[in-house]
Amino acid sequence: MTTTTAPATTGITNTLTASRLPKWATWAILGGCLAVAAGVFAIVRLSTGGEYSIVGVVFFGTVLFNIMLFVLSYLVEGGRQARNRLVTSLVVTAFLIALVPLLSLVWTVLGNGIARFDPAFFSQSMRNVVGEGGGALHAITGTLLITGMATIISVPVGLLTAVYLVEYGQGVLARAITFFVDVMTGIPSIVAGLFAFAFFSLITGDPGIRFGFGGAIALSLLMTPVVVRSSEEMLKIVPNELREAAYALGVPKWLTILKVVIPTSIAGITTGVTLAIARVIGETAPLLLIAGFTSSMNYDLFNNRIMTLPVFVYTQYATPGTDVQTYLDRAWAAALTLVLIVMALNLVARLIARFFSPKLGR
Amino acid sequence: MTTATPRAKVRPADRIFSGSTLFAGVLILLALAAVALFLIVQSIPALVADPAELEGSPTSFWAYVAPLAFGTVWAAALALLIAFPLSIGIALFISHYAPRRIAQGLGYIIDLLAAVPSVVFGLWGIKVLAPFMTPFYDWLVGNFGWFPLFAPPVSGTGRTVLTVAIVLAVMIIPIITALSREIFLQTPRLHEEAALALGATRFEMIQMAVLPFGRAGIVSAAMLGLGRALGETMVVAMVLSPAVVINFVLTSSTNPSTIAGNIALKFPDAFGVGVNALVATGLILFIITLVINSIARFIVNRRKAFSGAN
Numbered sequence: 001m002t003t004t005t006a007p008a009t010t011g012i013t014n015t016l017t018a019s020r021l022p023k024w025a026t027w028a029i030l031g032g033c034l035a036v037a038a039g040v041f042a043i044v045r046l047s048t049g050g051e052y053s054i055v056g057v058v059f060f061g062t063v064l065f066n067i068m069l070f071v072l073s074y075l076v077e078g079g080r081q082a083r084n085r086l087v088t089s090l091v092v093t094a095f096l097i098a099l100v101p102l103l104s105l106v107w108t109v110l111g112n113g114i115a116r117f118d119p120a121f122f123s124q125s126m127r128n129v130v131g132e133g134g135g136a137l138h139a140i141t142g143t144l145l146i147t148g149m150a151t152i153i154s155v156p157v158g159l160l161t162a163v164y165l166v167e168y169g170q171g172v173l174a175r176a177i178t179f180f181v182d183v184m185t186g187i188p189s190i191v192a193g194l195f196a197f198a199f200f201s202l203i204t205g206d207p208g209i210r211f212g213f214g215g216a217i218a219l220s221l222l223m224t225p226v227v228v229r230s231s232e233e234m235l236k237i238v239p240n241e242l243r244e245a246a247y248a249l250g251v252p253k254w255l256t257i258l259k260v261v262i263p264t265s266i267a268g269i270t271t272g273v274t275l276a277i278a279r280v281i282g283e284t285a286p287l288l289l290i291a292g293f294t295s296s297m298n299y300d301l302f303n304n305r306i307m308t309l310p311v312f313v314y315t316q317y318a319t320p321g322t323d324v325q326t327y328l329d330r331a332w333a334a335a336l337t338l339v340l341i342v343m344a345l346n347l348v349a350r351l352i353a354r355f356f357s358p359k360l361g362r
Numbered sequence: 363m364t365t366a367t368p369r370a371k372v373r374p375a376d377r378i379f380s381g382s383t384l385f386a387g388v389l390i391l392l393a394l395a396a397v398a399l400f401l402i403v404q405s406i407p408a409l410v411a412d413p414a415e416l417e418g419s420p421t422s423f424w425a426y427v428a429p430l431a432f433g434t435v436w437a438a439a440l441a442l443l444i445a446f447p448l449s450i451g452i453a454l455f456i457s458h459y460a461p462r463r464i465a466q467g468l469g470y471i472i473d474l475l476a477a478v479p480s481v482v483f484g485l486w487g488i489k490v491l492a493p494f495m496t497p498f499y500d501w502l503v504g505n506f507g508w509f510p511l512f513a514p515p516v517s518g519t520g521r522t523v524l525t526v527a528i529v530l531a532v533m534i535i536p537i538i539t540a541l542s543r544e545i546f547l548q549t550p551r552l553h554e555e556a557a558l559a560l561g562a563t564r565f566e567m568i569q570m571a572v573l574p575f576g577r578a579g580i581v582s583a584a585m586l587g588l589g590r591a592l593g594e595t596m597v598v599a600m601v602l603s604p605a606v607v608i609n610f611v612l613t614s615s616t617n618p619s620t621i622a623g624n625i626a627l628k629f630p631d632a633f634g635v636g637v638n639a640l641v642a643t644g645l646i647l648f649i650i651t652l653v654i655n656s657i658a659r660f661i662v663n664r665r666k667a668f669s670g671a672n
Contacts, residue, residue, distance in 0.1 A: 084563035091459055094451025095468070098539075101532045102475050105486050112489075160386035168380050169387065177387045179659060180394055186586060186655035187397070187648070188593020190622045194644040195397040198404040207637065221393060228390070254379035282479025285595035285622065289629050310481045314596065317485060328489075335482045342477050350470075 021076055026085075029072065030065050037061035062093060106339075113336025116329040121337075126295035126307075131323045136334050138297045139312035142212065145301055146291060146308055147281050149216035150223055155273055157220075158227025165228070166235040167257055184225040192218040193286025200290070210292030212301035215308070218286035223276045230272025234265040267356035271349045278345035282338055284310035309338050397648070405642035411635045417628070418606055423642070430643055432608045433618030434650075437523055437598065438591035440612075441530035445591075446584055448531070449538035456539070457546040458568060469543065476536035484600035487529040492520030492601060495528075499613045510610065517615035521603040524612040529597045534587035541586065545579035546572055578661050585658035589651045598623030621647040 037060045041053065066089055074082035124135035161181070165174055196218035201209045238261050246256040262269070292305035293315045300306075313334045320327035413422045420426040456469050496519065503516035553571040562570060573580075604619030604627070611617075619627075621643045629640055 080563055080566065084565040087565040087568075088459065091451045091455045094448045095455045095460075097448060098452055098472060098475070098532075098535055101486075102471070104490060105478060105482070108486060108490050109482060157386045157389055160383045161390055164380075164383035164387045168383055173387070177391060179656075179663065180391055182659045182662075183652060183655045184390070184394055186589045186593075186651055186658075188589075188595070188622060188651055190593065190595045190625055191397070191401070191644055191648045191651075194625070194641055195400055198400040198641055199396065202400065202403065208633070221397070224390060224393075252373050252376055254373075254376050257379070278477060282477075282481065284479070284481040285599075285626050288626055292630070310479055310596075313481045313485060314600070317488075317600065331485060335479075335485055338479050339482055342479060343474075346474070346477055 019076055020081075021073060025072070026069065026089075029068050030061075033065040033068055034058070034061035037064060066090065066093075109332065109336050109339055112329070112332035114333075116333035117336055121330070121333050125297050127297070129295070130321050132326045134330065136309065136312050136330070136337065138295070139307040139309045139334065140337070141297065141299065142291070142306045143281060143309040145299070146212050146215045146219065146287065146306065147277060149213065149301060150219035150280060151273070151277055153216065153220040154223040154227050154276070158224045158276075159231050159269065161224075161228045162231035162235055163257060163262075165232050167253070167261070181225045181228045184221075185229065187222065188285075189218075189222055189283050190285040190289070192221040193289035195221065196286065196290045210290060210305045211303060212291050212298070212306040215287045215291035215306070216301065218290055219280045219283060222283065222286075223280045226276040226279060227273055230275065231265075231269050234268030234272065235261060237268075238264045267352055270356075271353040274345050274349035274352065278342050278349070281345070282310055282342055284314055287311050288314065309334055309341075313338065398645075401641060401645040401648060404638055405645045406638075407635055408638035408642040411638070415635050416639050417636060423639070426639065427621075427643055427646060429606050429608050429618050430621045430624050431646060431650075433523075433604075434592055434620040434622070434647065436610070436618060437526050437530060437602075437620055438588055440523065440527035441534060441591040442584060442588050444527060444531035445534045445538060445587060449535050449583075449587070450542060450580065452535065452539045453542035453546055454568065454572075457543050458564070458572065469540075472536050472539050475532065476540075480533065480594060480596045481600075483529055483533055484596045487525060487597055487601040488521070491529060492525050494520075495522075495525055496520040499524075503613050511612050513611050513614070515615070516613050517603065519603065519615065521601055521615065521617075522613050523602065523617040526598055526602050526617075529601060530591045530594055533594060533597070534590050537590055538583045538587040541583035542576065542580055545576040545583070549575045578664065582658035582661040585654050585661075589654045589658070592620075592654070593622055593647060593651050595622040595626045599626040 034057065037057045040060070041057050066086060069089060070082050070086045073085045077085075120133065121135040122140070123137055124133070125138035126134045126136075127138075161177065165178060169177065193215075196214040197209065199217070200211075200214045201207055242260050242264060243256055246260045247253075251259070287308045288311050291308060291311070293311050294305040294307050296307075298304055298306045313331050316327045316331035316334065408416070409423055411423075413420055413426070416423065416426050418426065452472060456465050456472070460468055496517075499516050499520060499522065502512050503514050506512045507514045549572045553575070554567055557567040557571045558564075598620045599622075602617050602619060602623060603615050604623065605616035607616050607618055609616070609618065625640050625644055628636070632640055
């Protein structure tokens, strides 16, 4: 085939026949730009004697890379391909930017938390401890008690609501419940804490009430909508043939739901509940308001203040004694414990979903 | 004569079971109503009290709330401004750019950000991000001090509203990303392939097929993220150095506090009408987030195909 168009003099007239940048060009431009940025920063540092900033090199290298890629691609491939390349590199950059805080967070929590991540931390409370030593046993038991109670409240309510929405609900009421459950997922956690406080201080007449059960109520207010949403999704994907087969055999509806629908989706429901627990176990603000903080063990959810792990992190940071570093070390160790618990719950949820969900494919 | 259609026999157990599911559903609605009711009841003493009894002796209750409400909206808006473009980019990367095989794994990595407890973000913000940003703020105020947003004096600790906004942005990125990603994946395959077949580049395909399809969903994803940022407590309580002011300066040490952060800081030591005043600010926060979330959900629900919370 012969070229019929005249050689382009101003820009590129036909992007279909335009030449393309070679595949290695992107990486070459990236490397070149980073090298240039590194060189410029080195010269600036030699002349002014400032700090050598790797962050600055990466930042200006990336900006330079995007400009160079666009310009080169514009000259060789034309405007459309140039825009495409620019957007591709911006999209990848956005993803990499989001990884930076995650890696930094994991790194600092591990690095700082490991100092006090010792047996004493898990076997002692903070009673009569000023300065070194002490641990978070009281906070860990408090967290387990309050989160456990919140789970006991939220799972039946959430699961039954999901059953109602999928199996029974019709009309305005079902639509209203769906809508407000969605809206409730967005309630700020501190508002849930304020509600629990307002409710129980009005009922008991104690204007400064602090106790664990209130914290469980606040957490279940945050947890129930999540349980409803995830269970609802799981119940919806149970094939209708299973229900109809049960009805055809004369099984009543409630038994069909209990013996066929829920067992089929139990893996997904368990995953959803586990993720919901992982979501509320790190909540700080509501527990700070209604469960309060203490340095002693307390196994009683219905009386007196009770410490929890997230509040432990906050109080150790916010009210350090004379030796600030030991308090910070405890805060980081508790943060590490909390992150490990949450990650473990997430992992368990994914594993349940992978291994125990029914194989629907034939 | 019409023959009666056979009806399934309704057993007592059926009634009990369906009744209890209905009860659970109604209980959730009642809980939401109770939240509003008890917050209102506990707020009334602060609304009718003599303003001089409130903290800082403002001229009226609204003068007490105004700086807090401003700070809440300002910090959340900044966070959304940072998080929104990044989230759309990440969602596009996972749905349309990353290799199919690893895309889901990359999605999980972003979801991990959502799993980190807020108090850990607060600790990270104050101990890692704030010191890291301080030299940058020095440079910014030194060179751009004439610009109103960076007016001197600079904060020496990095505990500014901009630092808070960055941490909040990191926290809402997974929320906006998760919903937008779901919406982008639901773009009709045929639209995408039609665009590509007509010779569109990948970006032009996204411009023509993906973004118009997902516009409503993107808007509501952003609003859900905004709602989360408005109510975020611990990061603000731990990182910000608060003051009772209304200003837009990003880099100073006198920042407007937020409603949620203020409650967390003042509540443990509050007493008397001070508690009621804090509950009243919480009520205002509740109303703001309720309105924003309702609008977002309304937009999502008009397109029944996707829902955000899973």
